[in-house]
Amino acid sequence: MSTESVPFFRPSIGEDEIAAVTECLRSGWLTTGPKTAAFEKAFTDFLGGDVEAVAVNSATAALHLGLEALGVGPGDEVIVPTLTFTATAEVVRYLGAQPVLVDIDPATLCIDPDRVEAAITPRTKVLIPVHFAGRMSDMTTLRAIADKHGLQILDDAAHALPAHHQGVTVGKAGADVTAFSFYANKTITTGEGGMLVTADPSTAARVRTMRLHGIDRDVFNRFTDPRASWVYDVVAPGFKYNLTDIASALGLVQLQRANDFGRIRAERVARYDAAFSDLPLILPPGPADGDGHSWHLYIIQLTEDAPLNRDDFILALKEEGISTSVHYRPLHLMTVWKPFCEGACFEHADLVFSRCVSLPLFMAMTDAEQNRVIEAVRSVLKGVTN
Ligand SMILES: *Cc1c(COP(=O)(O)O)cnc(C)c1O
Numbered sequence: 001m002s003t004e005s006v007p008f009f010r011p012s013i014g015e016d017e018i019a020a021v022t023e024c025l026r027s028g029w030l031t032t033g034p035k036t037a038a039f040e041k042a043f044t045d046f047l048g049g050d051v052e053a054v055a056v057n058s059a060t061a062a063l064h065l066g067l068e069a070l071g072v073g074p075g076d077e078v079i080v081p082t083l084t085f086t087a088t089a090e091v092v093r094y095l096g097a098q099p100v101l102v103d104i105d106p107a108t109l110c111i112d113p114d115r116v117e118a119a120i121t122p123r124t125k126v127l128i129p130v131h132f133a134g135r136m137s138d139m140t141t142l143r144a145i146a147d148k149h150g151l152q153i154l155d156d157a158a159h160a161l162p163a164h165h166q167g168v169t170v171g172k173a174g175a176d177v178t179a180f181s182f183y184a185n186k187t188i189t190t191g192e193g194g195m196l197v198t199a200d201p202s203t204a205a206r207v208r209t210m211r212l213h214g215i216d217r218d219v220f221n222r223f224t225d226p227r228a229s230w231v232y233d234v235v236a237p238g239f240k241y242n243l244t245d246i247a248s249a250l251g252l253v254q255l256q257r258a259n260d261f262g263r264i265r266a267e268r269v270a271r272y273d274a275a276f277s278d279l280p281l282i283l284p285p286g287p288a289d290g291d292g293h294s295w296h297l298y299i300i301q302l303t304e305d306a307p308l309n310r311d312d313f314i315l316a317l318k319e320e321g322i323s324t325s326v327h328y329r330p331l332h333l334m335t336v337w338k339p340f341c342e343g344a345c346f347e348h349a350d351l352v353f354s355r356c357v358s359l360p361l362f363m364a365m366t367d368a369e370q371n372r373v374i375e376a377v378r379s380v381l382k383g384v385t386n
Pocket of ligand 1: 057058060061085087088130158159180181182183193194
């Protein structure tokens with residue numbers, strides 16, 4: 001048995017990625033330009049067309065620009081699951097609106113549609129479902145709720161490429177706007193980066209303007225258009241959220257590999273599930289019937305029969321050289337978000353948080369590494385190695 005430690009994540013960067021970035025560096029064009037235009041086009045094609053893709057420098061930027069384009073402002077409320085990364089809620093505050101935290105469905109770890117409906121007030125403007133760990137939220141039900149109450153949906157799809165709901169790809173599965181992340185440990189990466197997707201041309205146009213200072217022409221257009229590059233207007237106090245061509249060159253290669261990456265992660269998930277079936281664990285929720293899961297994270301929960309608690313389990317795995325993580329400490333427990341949910345009850349997220357652990361799951365993981373994780377989990381929980 002190897003004693004090498006197993007990291008929680010290692011990116012999968014091949015010679016093609018290195019060559020693509022090198023070519024970009026040699027090209028003389030580093031910021032948003034031809035590679036970014038090509039990455040946006042490839043992303044639209046990846047989703048099967050009929051949407052616009054706007055590249056930005058993070059999913060946080062995509063969420064912020066999406067909410068801005070949907071017209072969210074002071075006095076509005078935006079519904080967010082409590083079990084998510086803080087970015088999902090912080091963008092609501094950027095615009096002076098109120099995040100309204102809602103509990104999850106323990107069977108899916110995604111936002112509970114019944115609780116969404118209960119949280120709607122006359123001020124509610126947007127719902128932000130998070131496709132948690134890569135499992136699609138119940139978009140059919142959420143869309144019906146949104147339509148009934150005249151709300152819009154901004155998908156936080158930071159975990160969810162590739163995934164689909166009832167055969168319809170994420171990005172077109174009932175949301176008005178979808179935000180993807182290419183952060184270093186997401187399912188594909190550009191180091192830092194994100195993509196906003198929408199089928200609405202006016203939303204896309206607003207986002208293109210606001211991602212670069214509110215200027216009515218982007219920098220690439222300014223240098224390729226026959227009009228002089230200094231002829232531009234500023235139509236709004238915009239942001240500085242554009243993606244570099246260096247990052248887009250990397251993204252173009254990673255996107256070509258996204259489906260293979262997803263297939264390989266799903267194979268690793270099947271191996272974990274089979275190896276853990278007799279342990280005192282709740283295994284991660286699979287996709288709903290007819291949906292596709294991107295398997296960004298593999299999250300197990302210790303049951304009451306487990307011989308140790310979650311924190312001790314993490315320490316025991318660490319001693320075996322296995323790195324793990326916890327997704328997430330719910331937002332309602334965080335200092336900044338507590339004041340937004342006084343009196344509210346989040347018993348499902350609290351229970352999941354008390355017993356959940358994310359195990360290493362990444363495309364570059366070797367069989368030997370996965371075997372090490374399996375042996376360590378089995379021996380910590382059962383004293384059994386096989
Ligand atoms: C990673 C993540 C984000 C933020 O992505 P960035 O690209 O780092 O801004 C937002 N929401 C969720 C659920 C995430 O996991």
